Amino acid sequence: MIFSAGELTLVEYGSNDSLGSVRTEFMNPHLISVRINERCQRGMEDNKKLAYLVDIKTIAIVDLIGGYSIGTISHESHVDWLELNETGHKLLFRDQKLRVRGVTRVLGLGWSTSCYQGLWGQ
DSSP: OEEETTEEEEEOTTOSSEEEEEEOSOOOTTSEEEEESOSOBTTBSOOEEEEEEEETTEEEEEETTTTEEEEEEEOSSOEEEEEEOTTSSEEEEEETTOOEEEEEEETTTEEEEEOOOSOOOO
């Protein structure tokens, strides 16, 4: 990760090209989640996703392979922690009131919100 003047650029180890770059003022390891080929899935060669804060109440998820936005999630209070699961299809985030929320990507239908209690299993 390279952060300069409000722009976050991701470079994969062993590659000379950047995976992508986004604008954010929130450069904190608890507010950025990157998943790069962590768990192989049938039918998918590469899986490279980024979740980050656009502003203090808005999370954006980006597909780094295609360079497009998968979606954005707006929340009513400040987000202070977020994490994508290994496949990048689920997102956990915690707000300032210490409420943990889970968001799941429904194929072709966007993101649906539900509530979870805890972190991803090992």
